[in-house]
Amino acid sequence: MMTKVQVPLVAGGNAVEGNARSSSTPAVALLVGWLVPGAGHLLLGKWVRATLLFVSIGCMFAIGIALQGKIYSPNAGEPLDMLGFVGDLCSGLLYLLARLVGWGQAPVLTAVADYGTKFIVVAGLLNIVAAVDAHSLASGRKRS
Numbered sequence: 714m715m716t717k718v719q720v721p722l723v724a725g726g727n728a729v730e731g732n733a734r735s736s737s738t739p740a741v742a743l744l745v746g747w748l749v750p751g752a753g754h755l756l757l758g759k760w761v762r763a764t765l766l767f768v769s770i771g772c773m774f775a776i777g778i779a780l781q782g783k784i785y786s787p788n789a790g791e792p793l794d795m796l797g798f799v800g801d802l803c804s805g806l807l808y809l810l811a812r813l814v815g816w817g818q819a820p821v822l823t824a825v826a827d828y829g830t831k832f833i834v835v836a837g838l839l840n841i842v843a844a845v846d847a848h849s850l851a852s853g854r855k856r857s
Contacts, residue, residue: 739852746844748805753847759857766843773836774807777817782829784808784817797830803837 746753751766785798801808811817811833821827849855 739848742851743844743848746847747803747841750805750807750840750843753844754850757847757850759850766840770804770836770840770843771807773832773839774804774811777829777832777836778811780829780832781819781821781823781826782817782831782833783819783821783826784811784833786812797834800834800837803841804833805840807840808837 742753742756745756749767750770751763753763754760754766755763783797785794785801787798788794801811804811817830817833819826821830846855850857
């Protein structure tokens with residue numbers, strides 16, 4: 714005699730896991746992950762990934778500052794400056810700290826300082842990618 718077995722039609726195979734998540738957890742993981750690099754993953758219990766993200770993004774930002782890179786300020790002038798501002802703003806609290814302390818306010822006069830500016834912008838872009846990854850993990854769209 715054969716018995717029927719019902720299999721849940723949820724990607725990942727666990728129907729209860731997707732329903733048990735809080736609807737605010739993905740938004741919190743995104744916001745916290747944006748403010749502090751790697752904090753969204755730390756919130757989800759992925760401490761190794763959180764540590765790697767915090768160290769790599771923090772080091773990229775610090776190297777950019779050490780190379781006398783420019784921190785963009787909000788303005789409505791040049792389109793590339795606006796894109797640089799968005800990239801810097803994606804660094805979260807690192808950007809706010811740099812603006813408060815006054816880092817990156819000197820004009821870029823050398824090629825090394827221009828590389829530093831790119832390090833700072835890329836650190837911000839990497840941070841926003843990591844925050845979106847934490848959101849995807851928290852919402853269940855991505856498996857760890």
